[in-house]
Amino acid sequence: MIRTVIFDMDGVIVDTEPVHRYAFYRHFEELGIHVSDEEYATFTGCSTKNVYQQLKDKHGLAPDVDTLMLSKREFFNRAFDEKADLDLLDGVRTLIEDLHQHGIQLILASSASKATIDRVMRRFALGPYFTHLISGEDFPRSKPDPAIFEHAASLSVAPKQECLVIEDSANGVAAAKAAGVYCIGYNSEHSKLQDLSLADQVINHFAELNAEKIAAIDSVAAAK
Template structure:
């Protein structure tokens, strides 16, 4: 029986991708670099630090990675605070509340920075539902490397065979499967450039899941 659900955040709980897209592309203009749509899509599931490490190598950027990260985060934070229509994805709050009220442990494992996670969790009152928050900034390698999910599973009240991951990205699903954890792929409106075929099951809406169905998975 499934006892723990490990959630990704961006694209699963909240869609901050438009805010990230704006912040990144404002910064790309400032750096005078041409990042293709395909290259940008490949960043999904990567930490900001790893994105800028790749960009620095690709475009021979002279700035230090940490300075690049801080500039992008500053742009993101300003845009995040100004975006009044930012909301949780349809049905996810109801699923979180249902899982929590039925005794299923919830853990967050997101590539986002701790600062960004805190902004989202504080804005939407999510802390009370999750026992642990794991940020990708604590790991040298981003998804698809499985380290973040291996660590999240180690925090579970149950063995990883009784955990599932909910992910919306190719890299996230590869990371979950690499960690040996059952993965539910969420096909959101923003997942059209992501390949979810490796997921154990794919849903199009969070109404497709509830505590009873989750407990019975596998």
């Protein structure tokens, strides 16, 4: 039985990926570096801190990682505030409300910065549904490292065997499985080039899920 659902944010709850992509590429242009679509796809699920550490090492960038992050965040914040059509992904609010109404604990575990998580929570009034908001910036390594999901499971009201992760990225699914947590892969049209084959099951729309179906999942049996 599942008693806690751990949500990723970008590509699962809200499609901020176009805003992130815009901010990253504006900053890459300012820095004078080239990042291919294939390389950019590997960043999905990674924290901004880890992305810039990789780029700093690869390109020998002079600014420190914190400075690079702040510059990118300025591009992101302006674009986020100006994007009037930014909305939650179809069906996810209904699922969140249904899970909450049925007493299933909700935890957010996102590679996004605390500032971005707070921005999304405020804009869409989602804060009251989640008992904990966990940012990848608090961990030295990004997904697929399992640390963020191990920490999320430690905050659950239930044992890890009664937790479930919803993820849209290859890195995120790998992290969830490495943490020993049952994982549903969300095949998001907004998250390109992602291999979800390690997930315990894959959905294409949140209408495929509800509190009753999730609570009934036998994650222990699935792990055998």
